[in-house]
Amino acid sequence: MSTLRFKVVEEAFKREPVSITVPKEFPSEYFGKYVFNRTKMSKYLSKDTMNVIIKAIDEGVTLPHNISEHVAAGMKMWAMEMGATHYTHWFQPLTEGTAEKHDSFIEYNGSPLECDILERFSGKLLAQQEPDASSFPSGGIRNTFEARGYTAWDPSSPAFIVEDTLCIPTVFISYTGEALDYKTPLLKSLSAIDKASVEVCNLFDKNVKKVYSFLGWEQEFFLVDQALYSARPDLMLTDRTLMGHDSAKNQQLEDHYFGAIPPRVAAFMRELEFEAYRYGIPIKTRHNEVAPNQFEFAPIYGETNLAVDQNLIVMSLMHKIANKHNFRLLLHEKPFQGVNGSGKHCNWSLGTDTGVGLFTPGKTAEENLLFVTFLVNTVMAVYTHNALLKASIMSASNTHRLGANEAPPAIISVFLGTHISAVLDKIEESAENNIITMDELKRMKLGVAHVPEVLIDNTDRNRTSPFAFTGNRFEFRAVGSSANCSSAMFVLNSVVAAQLNSFTKEVSAKINEGMHREQAIFDTLRSYIKKSKPIRFDGNGYSDEWKDEAQKRGLDCETSVPLIFDAYTSQQSVEMFRSVSVLNTVELSARNEVKWEVYTKKIQIESRVLGDLSINHIIPVATKYQSALLDNLYKIKIVFDEVRAAELSEEDASLIEQIATHISIIKKNVDAMVEARKVANKMEDAREKAIAYSNMVEPYFNVIRYHVDKLELIVDNEIWPLPKYRELLFIS
Ligand code: ADP
Ligand code: MG
Numbered sequence: 001m002s003t004l005r006f007k008v009v010e011e012a013f014k015r016e017p018v019s020i021t022v023p024k025e026f027p028s029e030y031f032g033k034y035v036f037n038r039t040k041m042s043k044y045l046s047k048d049t050m051n052v053i054i055k056a057i058d059e060g061v062t063l064p065h066n067i068s069e070h071v072a073a074g075m076k077m078w079a080m081e082m083g084a085t086h087y088t089h090w091f092q093p094l095t096e097g098t099a100e101k102h103d104s105f106i107e108y109n110g111s112p113l114e115c116d117i118l119e120r121f122s123g124k125l126l127a128q129q130e131p132d133a134s135s136f137p138s139g140g141i142r143n144t145f146e147a148r149g150y151t152a153w154d155p156s157s158p159a160f161i162v163e164d165t166l167c168i169p170t171v172f173i174s175y176t177g178e179a180l181d182y183k184t185p186l187l188k189s190l191s192a193i194d195k196a197s198v199e200v201c202n203l204f205d206k207n208v209k210k211v212y213s214f215l216g217w218e219q220e221f222f223l224v225d226q227a228l229y230s231a232r233p234d235l236m237l238t239d240r241t242l243m244g245h246d247s248a249k250n251q252q253l254e255d256h257y258f259g260a261i262p263p264r265v266a267a268f269m270r271e272l273e274f275e276a277y278r279y280g281i282p283i284k285t286r287h288n289e290v291a292p293n294q295f296e297f298a299p300i301y302g303e304t305n306l307a308v309d310q311n312l313i314v315m316s317l318m319h320k321i322a323n324k325h326n327f328r329l330l331l332h333e334k335p336f337q338g339v340n341g342s343g344k345h346c347n348w349s350l351g352t353d354t355g356v357g358l359f360t361p362g363k364t365a366e367e368n369l370l371f372v373t374f375l376v377n378t379v380m381a382v383y384t385h386n387a388l389l390k391a392s393i394m395s396a397s398n399t400h401r402l403g404a405n406e407a408p409p410a411i412i413s414v415f416l417g418t419h420i421s422a423v424l425d426k427i428e429e430s431a432e433n434n435i436i437t438m439d440e441l442k443r444m445k446l447g448v449a450h451v452p453e454v455l456i457d458n459t460d461r462n463r464t465s466p467f468a469f470t471g472n473r474f475e476f477r478a479v480g481s482s483a484n485c486s487s488a489m490f491v492l493n494s495v496v497a498a499q500l501n502s503f504t505k506e507v508s509a510k511i512n513e514g515m516h517r518e519q520a521i522f523d524t525l526r527s528y529i530k531k532s533k534p535i536r537f538d539g540n541g542y543s544d545e546w547k548d549e550a551q552k553r554g555l556d557c558e559t560s561v562p563l564i565f566d567a568y569t570s571q572q573s574v575e576m577f578r579s580v581s582v583l584n585t586v587e588l589s590a591r592n593e594v595k596w597e598v599y600t601k602k603i604q605i606e607s608r609v610l611g612d613l614s615i616n617h618i619i620p621v622a623t624k625y626q627s628a629l630l631d632n633l634y635k636i637k638i639v640f641d642e643v644r645a646a647e648l649s650e651e652d653a654s655l656i657e658q659i660a661t662h663i664s665i666i667k668k669n670v671d672a673m674v675e676a677r678k679v680a681n682k683m684e685d686a687r688e689k690a691i692a693y694s695n696m697v698e699p700y701f702n703v704i705r706y707h708v709d710k711l712e713l714i715v716d717n718e719i720w721p722l723p724k725y726r727e728l729l730f731i732s
Helices: 004-014 038-044 047-059 065-081 123-127 183-202 226-230 233-238 263-278 304-324 365-384 386-393 417-429 438-443 446-450 459-463 485-512 517-531 544-553 561-569 571-579 585-639 642-648 650-681 686-697 699-714 725-730
Strands: 086-091 099-104 106-108 117-119 150-153 160-162 165-173 211-225 283-288 294-299 327-330 344-352 467-469 474-476
Touching (some): 004 211, 004 226, 065 123, 086 150, 099 165, 165 183, 183 304, 183 344, 183 485, 211 485, 226 233, 263 294, 263 304, 263 327, 294 304, 304 327, 344 485, 365 386, 365 485, 485 517, 485 571, 561 686, 571 585, 585 650, 585 686
Antiparallel strands (some): 211 344, 344 474, 467 474
């Protein structure tokens, strides 16, 4: 009997790598070809326009109106030379991913009666667009009939071309000015961290005029052959497997990580790299990950706003190119139970316009004091806002990864490593009013940490930390592979900005009271080190002891996704976001509405798919196998005498009973889950509904799955309908 499963497995097995065209030039020659970057600007814009726009980007000043007209003209010329015929405002709605609505450049040349067209792209079209985006979630801010949302050009991230379309990065805001996207709060947080950091830097060096936030993301993902994928409705509709028994071999041998990249995947990766370079995205690293069929891409880090845009471009390129190579890309954080999930580690740091990395230990005592200042303030910020940071990375999908294999737990803690910890301990122990001398600070040999801590410390322990210091940056590891990094980045930059502002205030007050600058700084840092101690944890973050310990320390240990989102609107968060002018109360509540709605929809879809698969795919097949067994049983009775027949059919009888039991439990639970959904659907309030889905609907998933997976072990392999884990994970 040839089931769909066998057909697709055969198809997948036979597949060869897709051939790709390798560019003749070195990457440096075509890097940024599709991007309207500074080099292109200088070619297509006048010197005056160029200066204004660079000033606007560097100093964050608003662009004068007439400038957009000039920019639009230059951009259009470049885009048309590149073969573009359309343009779009490219934005980042709260649904994750990106959105675009394409318009052609064409316009009537004169009256419609003349039927003559030309290509036009005005400054107005560049600066602002009203996408009929009423279908994007706004959490009730936008009333579809009155206030339409609009997109507005973000000159700080360069326009780029995808196929025939000029894409203009924009913010998406409601008519009344509230942010409906991820970019708006990110840009505001970048300006907040810049201001706050410059003030702190100026305590040390008056020459610092600007501080940048840097981001280097590491994108993990799975690839599955498209034929296998098409035979798994759960992958197609939910991006993860809702059932499937563990493969006898999965990642135990850890042989994938160091193994060679499979040829089909290598072709995909190379093509992706070529494309990424053309988009000015400096992909540096490509490798296998720990789980079978799991891989990673990472670029060289860059300015955060740009890096976020680039990650979104890469995610969409990955989908496109994976399809071309007959794969499907899985960005879900936990597509397969029992093997590692996918994250998107966000390497984050701050750096000045004078070229100083603020998390890079220096050579002089003064440099080290600056380093310790930024380090301690970050730790303090993460401590104060650990619940909010957790909310920033939480989603219906990432929750499956947190706390499971190779993933940081759903508790935010900071890993500093023994070396840096010792430095902080030393400062903490130094007697009140007795500052560590600059000499002592120098002797701490902070410079050693430049040979990254990870080398000195046990990397394994370090890997369990959701927020780890890694030598010259922090690595926020809890971020999920499918997320827009902006969510984590705007929260992180905001909380650190708010913290730095308090620091400046405290230090200045002490200086005004007559304290020496260094003593004021030490004094303040010492109090932060003491206060923030509960967030520091260098042990095994996966252990159960840590969960108890974290609870005792007062860290946020909430595990319910809908309740975790409450942290956005706590009084503390509202006040913090207000103080750095990143989001207001209306925006925060509206965004949570969206988060709850998205959560509900995801669970609802998963629940429907699970029900359908169980009832229409699994049970019929199990029943078929059961009746084959029954048939056999009858036939045995015909051939053998009663006693012998009973002996011989014992095994079959037991299997029949097991199958019947599993089927009955699955049916009952699917029915109960449907009823639970009906109850949950009646809830009006978005938060209540999400809670109901989380508490009443989701718990059925594991029960149903458990029994389906048991059936998978019993039922004849020949007729099992869904590609099994071993096929999904080991064919590439
Ligand atoms: P690992 O897997 O050990 O974490 P990777 O090389 O995969 O390391 O990724 C490290 C990422 O961190 C890269 O994107 C790299 O560019 C980035 N990175 C390095 N230094 C900094 C820094 N100072 N600030 C931000 N990101 C950084
Ligand atoms: Mg890595």
